[in-house]
Amino acid sequence: MKKIKTYEEINQKLKQGKAVVLTAEEVSEMAKTTGPDEIAEKVDVVTTATFGAMCSSGAIINFGHADPPIRMEKIRLNGVPCYEGLAAVDSYIGATACDPENPQYGGAHVILDLLEGKDVIIEAWGKGTDCYPRKYIKTKININTVNEFILFNPRNAYQNYNVAVNTTKRMIHTYMGTLLPNMRNATYSTSGELSPLLNDPEFRTIGIGTRIFLGGAQGFVVWNGTQFNTTRQKNEFGIPVTNAATIAVMGNLKEMSPEYLQAVYYEKYGVSMFVGIGIPIPILDEDMARRVSVRNSQIETSVLDYGTVGTPKLEQVNYEQLQSGFIRVKGQKVRTAPVSSLAKARKIADNLKYMLQNGKFEVTRPVQLFPNNTSLNSLKETEVEND
Amino acid sequence: MIKRRYILNFPPESGDKPLSYHLVRDYDIRINILKAEVYPGKRGSLLLELQGKKENIEKGVEYLQKHQVVCESLEKRIHFEEEKCIDCGNCTAVCFAGALTMNRETWKLKFDKSKCVVCELCIPACPLHLFEIDFR
Numbered sequence: 170m171k172k173i174k175t176y177e178e179i180n181q182k183l184k185q186g187k188a189v190v191l192t193a194e195e196v197s198e199m200a201k202t203t204g205p206d207e208i209a210e211k212v213d214v215v216t217t218a219t220f221g222a223m224c225s226s227g228a229i230i231n232f233g234h235a236d237p238p239i240r241m242e243k244i245r246l247n248g249v250p251c252y253e254g255l256a257a258v259d260s261y262i263g264a265t266a267c268d269p270e271n272p273q274y275g276g277a278h279v280i281l282d283l284l285e286g287k288d289v290i291i292e293a294w295g296k297g298t299d300c301y302p303r304k305y306i307k308t309k310i311n312i313n314t315v316n317e318f319i320l321f322n323p324r325n326a327y328q329n330y331n332v333a334v335n336t337t338k339r340m341i342h343t344y345m346g347t348l349l350p351n352m353r354n355a356t357y358s359t360s361g362e363l364s365p366l367l368n369d370p371e372f373r374t375i376g377i378g379t380r381i382f383l384g385g386a387q388g389f390v391v392w393n394g395t396q397f398n399t400t401r402q403k404n405e406f407g408i409p410v411t412n413a414a415t416i417a418v419m420g421n422l423k424e425m426s427p428e429y430l431q432a433v434y435y436e437k438y439g440v441s442m443f444v445g446i447g448i449p450i451p452i453l454d455e456d457m458a459r460r461v462s463v464r465n466s467q468i469e470t471s472v473l474d475y476g477t478v479g480t481p482k483l484e485q486v487n488y489e490q491l492q493s494g495f496i497r498v499k500g501q502k503v504r505t506a507p508v509s510s511l512a513k514a515r516k517i518a519d520n521l522k523y524m525l526q527n528g529k530f531e532v533t534r535p536v537q538l539f540p541n542n543t544s545l546n547s548l549k550e551t552e553v554e555n556d
Numbered sequence: 557m558i559k560r561r562y563i564l565n566f567p568p569e570s571g572d573k574p575l576s577y578h579l580v581r582d583y584d585i586r587i588n589i590l591k592a593e594v595y596p597g598k599r600g601s602l603l604l605e606l607q608g609k610k611e612n613i614e615k616g617v618e619y620l621q622k623h624q625v626v627c628e629s630l631e632k633r634i635h636f637e638e639e640k641c642i643d644c645g646n647c648t649a650v651c652f653a654g655a656l657t658m659n660r661e662t663w664k665l666k667f668d669k670s671k672c673v674v675c676e677l678c679i680p681a682c683p684l685h686l687f688e689i690d691f692r
Contacts, residue, residue: 220642222683346646347681354649431642433683441683443642494660506649510642511663 200462209458218517221509225324240301241293264442275440277432328366337476342437361488365448376535382447388420561630566600650677
């Protein structure tokens with residue numbers, strides 16, 4: 170295929186303020202009257218975004234050494250357990266971590282409290298060693314006292330996601346929200362045509378090293394996300410029709426904003442964190458132009474019954490239908506509701522567009538592309554012999 | 557003719573009076589009971605939709621208050637921390653009354669309190685816990 174622009178040329182235009190930047194929604198609208206060849210000529214970068222609950226998120230924190238020092242072998246931040254197996258004063262606090270006695274306050278809340286500048290109580294225990302004699306510490310930390318405070322999310326920004334319904338007679342509580350009995354509602358979670366990984370479904374420009382908008386700051390794609398699956402069934406527009414690929418992302422929490430990260434608690438499910446992610450997609454050629462032109466009516470996904478074991482697929486619908494407020498599932502008209510914020514995703518896409526247009530953000534050629542032809546293992550149970 | 561929703565809280569001693577009958581007969585108000593919880597000897601709470609002439613509804617409300625019934629407009633009893641809302645849409649999934657909906661242009665949450673039936677499903681459904689309703 171004919172190369173139209175290189176990363177370098179696009180970045181040069183961005184620096185000079187001459188680049189044409191559109192959001193993915195704007196380019197999808199443009200594509201109704203303009204072909205991919207013309208879009209490839211006219212448009213340099215397309216911004217994509219999402220703001221939804223991403224449970225596989227967390228923060229790396231280095232607390233600094235106390236005097237006398239302690240090898241922290243059990244750590245609690247505001248009572249929330251965090252990982253203790255990383256040397257003396259490094260830790261990782263997962264967004265969904267919590268003390269079972271206080272399930273409504275978890276790791277995501279600790280991260281947000283720190284981000285908002287609040288003091289957080291650290292309590293840590295160690296066995297006491299020659300070089301780390303101390304056995305116990307209880308003190309306060311905040312965003313300024315810790316050394317590193319890094320967001321590291323192993324699985325974010327799902328490329329498409331299922332629609333959830335519940336065919337049973339009782340109400341169920343899930344990470345997809347409250348599902349009313351007898352399919353009285355359906356919930357969906359991606360931002361459709363604005364969603365990052367749906368605009369580059371073959372990962373030609375999103376890979377290891379891609380610079381992204383993360384929680385209000387610049388962050389990076391650092392790896393493919395966990396449960397990265399490239400072999401899901403795709404429709405005629407190249408879109409996987411269920412949850413497929415993911416990204417692992419990292420960024421400096423000290424530069425982020427509570428405007429784009431949010432701690433949440435789902436009734437009878439647990440704590441999670443809303444993460445704001447925006448990814449700029451360089452329009453290198455006609456193929457990329459065609460990819461970002463994808464419209465809600467072309468993005469299909471699977472309706473799954475969350476009330477039944479094995480979550481059987483009941484229907485396939487598209488995002489135009491989902492965003493209309495109603496879908497049809499097995500002949501029944503079902504009311505739809507989003508569970509991620511399209512309003513906030515648009516704000517991120519607009520912000521990113523503004524930053525790109527003003528030379529404050531650039532596009533990055535991936536250092537390495539993601540693997541292809543990956544699928545998922547499930548956890549098989551085999552007999553374990555007792556000692 | 558206007559239509560308004562009120563939350564009524566009955567003290568134990570008013571529980572056995574046919575107050576709603578008087579609203580209908582004496583003040584020509586159409587009443588629609590949307591939710592009721594009565595615990596005899598303890599308390600009773602009612603969500604009532606009143607439809608009638610404005611002055612009749614005002615007089616009817618006065619009549620209730622005279623009989624030690626706390627009667628407040630539904631809107632006043634619903635508390636929503638709007639400024640903290642992230643427009644995720646979780647509450648709209650459970651709101652079958654249609655009070656909580658998404659604006660399909662801006663994708664911001666719209667809350668029409670006058671449509672609320674106090675099912676209270678939004679309270680746990682909101683992942684930020686921004687809703688509170690004083691019904692009891």
